[in-house]
Amino acid sequence: MSSLALTPFKAGLFVGKGIIVTGGGTGLGYAIAKELVSLGAKVVIAARRIDVLEAAASELNKSSQRGGKIYVCQCNVRNEDDIQKLVTFALETMGRIDGLVNNAGGQFVSPVENISARGFKAVVETNLLSCFMLSKEIYNRWWSLQEDSKTSGSIVNIILANKNGFPMMAHSGAARAGVENLTKSMALEWIGRGVRVNCVAPGIIYTESGFANYGEMAGAFLSSVLPCIPAHRCGTAEEVSSLVVFLLSDAAVYITGQNMGVDGGMGQGTIPLRPQDHGASLLPVYGELPMKARL
Ligand SMILES: CCCCC/C=C/C(=O)SCCNC(=O)CCNC(=O)[C@H](O)C(C)(C)COP(=O)(O)OP(=O)(O)OC[C@H]1O[C@@H](n2cnc3c(N)ncnc32)[C@H](O)[C@@H]1OP(=O)(O)O
Numbered sequence: 001m002s003s004l005a006l007t008p009f010k011a012g013l014f015v016g017k018g019i020i021v022t023g024g025g026t027g028l029g030y031a032i033a034k035e036l037v038s039l040g041a042k043v044v045i046a047a048r049r050i051d052v053l054e055a056a057a058s059e060l061n062k063s064s065q066r067g068g069k070i071y072v073c074q075c076n077v078r079n080e081d082d083i084q085k086l087v088t089f090a091l092e093t094m095g096r097i098d099g100l101v102n103n104a105g106g107q108f109v110s111p112v113e114n115i116s117a118r119g120f121k122a123v124v125e126t127n128l129l130s131c132f133m134l135s136k137e138i139y140n141r142w143w144s145l146q147e148d149s150k151t152s153g154s155i156v157n158i159i160l161a162n163k164n165g166f167p168m169m170a171h172s173g174a175a176r177a178g179v180e181n182l183t184k185s186m187a188l189e190w191i192g193r194g195v196r197v198n199c200v201a202p203g204i205i206y207t208e209s210g211f212a213n214y215g216e217m218a219g220a221f222l223s224s225v226l227p228c229i230p231a232h233r234c235g236t237a238e239e240v241s242s243l244v245v246f247l248l249s250d251a252a253v254y255i256t257g258q259n260m261g262v263d264g265g266m267g268q269g270t271i272p273l274r275p276q277d278h279g280a281s282l283l284p285v286y287g288e289l290p291m292k293a294r295l
């Protein structure tokens with residue numbers, strides 16, 4: 001796992017704060033937890049694989065500064081009972097919740113016509129339902145009860161840079177678009193309680209764990225996608241983490257309901273995952289298009 005945090009923040013910025021990071025044992029979540037614990041936060045990392053979480057925690061605790069600490073909680077974010085247990089655990093261990101990063105997520109690669117209804121539902125549950133359930137649970141059991149709205153919370157939802165659709169992962173694109181809209185609704189409903197809600201939309205970020213889910217396809221994907229990224233390289237987990245940490249902090253107190261890309265200039269557009277060589281193109285109905293203007 002990479003280790004270079006880019007944090008520009010002052011030491012101890014998060015001392016005394018409690019943050020939940022879902023999917024915090026690997027990839028982006030790991031980098032976010034690492035930056036937070038180095039700034040003094042107490043952090044609960046939550047995911048399904050407890051062995052992965054425990055191994056991550058023992059590494060992450062080495063970066064702790066000024067009382068920062070990592071706690072682990074096994075949780076399937078698709079399961080409402082697990083969500084309730086996670087919030088109970090976080091309140092018992094940290095005594096408070098100041099921030100939530102809805103980072104756990106993922107999908108599988110498939111053309112739309114081959115996705116089963118159960119597969120579509122699984123991806124929507126993983127990415128959208130989970131975000132709704134966990135945000136609501138914390139709001140009802142903690143943020144809505146705080147007398148002083150100045151001390152309330154910040155939610156950062158990790159989505160995808162796919163505002164023009166997400167071919168071959170349409171279920172995930174739809175779920176993430178749902179998260180973006182849910183973010184705006186929660187931001188408006190909860191602003192009076194001092195709860196800010198924002199999205200971060202990474203482009204293609206190289207994480208060993210994330211890419212491992214796609215096996216051999218990942219290599220081919222990378223070589224086709226790199227020329228389409230204006231920066232001509234993937235991002236790193238730390239380049240996403242610095243924005244997430246900023247949004248969690250009081251420095252972002254006037255920012256809510258936003259969706260910010262970290263995507264090397266892709267403008268949050270379509271991740272160009274080419275469906276397949278279909279051997280046909282939609283030609284103009286009138287006139288001819290020069291060969292050089294076709295794929
Ligand atoms: C190529 C690089 C892309 C770079 C950009 C994106 C990067 C990232 O997002 S990195 C994060 C990647 N991490 C993951 O994607 C991991 C999380 N993913 C999952 O856990 C699964 O994809 C899941 C969300 C679908 C959950 O799977 P699972 O727990 O197995 O779900 P169920 O047992 O409830 O099954 C429900 C349903 O889903 C179908 N299904 C699951 N996997 C696949 C698959 N690979 N292909 C086709 N269908 C799949 C499964 O078959 C079930 O449907 P039925 O068969 O109709 O019962």
Ligand SMILES: NC(=O)C1=CN([C@@H]2O[C@H](COP(=O)(O)OP(=O)(O)OC[C@H]3O[C@@H](n4cnc5c(N)ncnc54)[C@H](OP(=O)(O)O)[C@@H]3O)[C@@H](O)[C@H]2O)C=CC1
Nearest residue numbers: 023026027028047048049076077104105204205207209210
């Ligand atoms: N890497 C990239 O290029 C991009 C990633 N993203 C998104 O960023 C987030 C992190 O991705 P990344 O770090 O790269 O990949 P990882 O595969 O490392 O992270 C996904 C994390 O989510 C957890 N997770 C998945 N399903 C569940 C579940 N049902 N319940 C609890 N935890 C779950 C996994 O842990 P476990 O399996 O133990 O449960 C894992 O820690 C994801 O939402 C991803 O889709 C967005 C854009 C681009």
